[in-house]
Amino acid sequence: LWKDHTALKEAEEITTLASGWEPNYVKYEGGAYSAEWFWAKILHILREDAGVLRAAHSWVEHCDWIPALLTGNTNPATLKRSRCAAGHKAMWHEEFGGLPSEEFLQRLDPLLSGLRERLFRDTFTSDIPAGRITPEWADKLGLPYDVIVGVGAFDAHMGAVGAGIKPYYLSKVMGTSTCDMLVVSEEDMGDKLVRGICGQVDGSIIPGLIGLEAGQAAFGDIYNWFKQVLEWPLINILKSSELIDDKAKYALIQESSKQIIAALNKEAAKIPIDESGIVALDWMNGRRTPDANEALKGAITGLTLGSDAPRIFKALVEATAFGSKLINDRFIEEGLRIDGMIALGGVAKKSPFVMQVVADVLNVPIEVSSSEQACALGSAMMAAVASGIYETTAEAQQKMGGGVETEYLPIPDNVKKYEILYKKYLRLADYMETDLTVH
CATH class of the missing domain: 3.30.420.40 (ATPase, nucleotide binding domain)
Known part of the structure; x- marks a missing residue:
């Protein structure tokens, strides 16, 4: 998915607008936004696909969706969002109060109006539990019902x-x-x-x-x-x-x-x-x-x-x-x-x-x-910390x-x-x- 570069125009627009904005939302992103990342892909899809524009309520990174699915917390308003994904790709930073402001997003394109409030404010590192596995998924995967699922990451x-x-x-x-x-x-x-x-x-x-x-x-x-x-x-x-x-x-x-x-x-x-x-x-x-x-x-x-x-x-x-x-x-x-x-x-x-x-x-x-x-081993390590096995x-x-x-x-x-x-x-x-x- 990242390898698709069709959102190049949107990425350039984000970089141009953010670089002249206060605060500069790309200052923690290396100073430039990429076609491989969250906002550029969202905006490109909204511009190109009227059906998605009408139907989409929120957007969720893959590494956030899998823990949400496994724990049964698939409501985009309540599922735990990855610090890794949000910080590197969505211009999230504590200094900004989270994601870029509504004013910034509206200036970028009115198609983004109102989306910020349907996304997230808080993010979590991968040593934090996302929740416990659901009985359905525990049975499917042959796992105990008390398995802790950690917050995702790339x-x-x-x-x-x-x-x-x-x-x-x-x-x-x-x-x-x-x-x-x-x-x-x-x-x-x-x-x-x-x-x-x-x-x-x-x-x-x-x-x-x-x-x-x-x-x-x-x-x-x-x-x-x-x-x-x-x-x-x-x-x-x-x-x-x-x-x-x-x-x-x-x-x-x-x-x-x-x-x-x-x-x-x-x-x-x-x-x-x-x-x-x-x-x-x-x-x-x-x-x-x-x-x-x-x-x-x-x-x-x-x-x-x-x-x-x-x-x-x-x-x-x-x-x-x-x-x-x-x-x-x-x-x-x-x-x-x-x-x-x-x-x-x-x-x-x-x-x-x-x-x-x-x-x-x-x-x-x-x-x-x-x-x-x-990558699987690192995920297991973080899950072990989230589960309290290691400090x-x-x-x-x-x-x-x-x-x-x-x-x-x-x-x-x-x-x-x-x-x-x-x-x-x-x-x-x-x-x-x-x-x-x-x-």
Whole structure:
């Protein structure tokens, strides 16, 4: 759902209006609103679908709806809303008295008139019980009737908890996209406002700490896109071949599809860093952070007649690593620090080549969480705190965490080479954004 960027116009309108408003409602959202978030999607739907406009009474985040369903409290006026979702995506903040004002929303679009009072004022961190499971759901799931259901949160944020996030250790969920998260004490955070990220929210990850979120709109999706490009002739030409039967065609396509990424990883790892001359840009799905701009496009430059699939793939991997460095650099530029990194998700588990490139580009040791389901584990940790089994999130992490599976250390010679290549990436990024972006 977040990946749909059709609400880009609405996001731009929100950013423009909020930036000149007092208070500035996007100041805790990195200074810009995104097409991936709550208000932009609501407004876009209301403008585009008259049926929804007539029928809709309120709007509920998915992570709020599931606990509501499990506890039987599905009234939008009374169900408990997630601090994580509200703070990062709905411009909720205690300083504002909750959500943006009615005046602001009416100025944005009269279609939003009256909606604020049908939403919520209070939000809750995930160590708070949402309620007890209903008998109906307890029976369906085979659970006791006294099970406590905690307040929801976004999957990535709970993944950070499950992977063992702690202050100044960046937790990076690495899958189709990435979500990069830090937790910092209120004292250390002070009055810092980090530009260009997806928000800084009290308790969005660990209660009592400020949770900061950033991320890339495409990571593993870029590798999968390239895989699909390579698969096109295999799938489309082989289908019409009369040389083999349909069963053999299917088996061949399936076998090749499973091996493409692994084969590319293996061959790309053999290519010297500065050999190919190819530089790519990872904005195939726009740029989430730093400085959200979903209208941006990706690029692959420096191609020659000798540029083969492994070399192009290596450049794409390097581009995703450089995109990660943009995020790390922004946190550091804004007065925070990164003492280490904890990685989780499919890419972190499956691709040593990608992980080594990222470690070399970032020049930071990267620990990979041992958990196969860190998001589910983090949810269980928070539920254990909500149920009173553990007093704090840190205690739940210590008792329930699985530790580190492996660690990737930067290779000094590679770090130096990537510093040079990163400068080329920055020049390409600047050119694409300033000269080639169609507004």
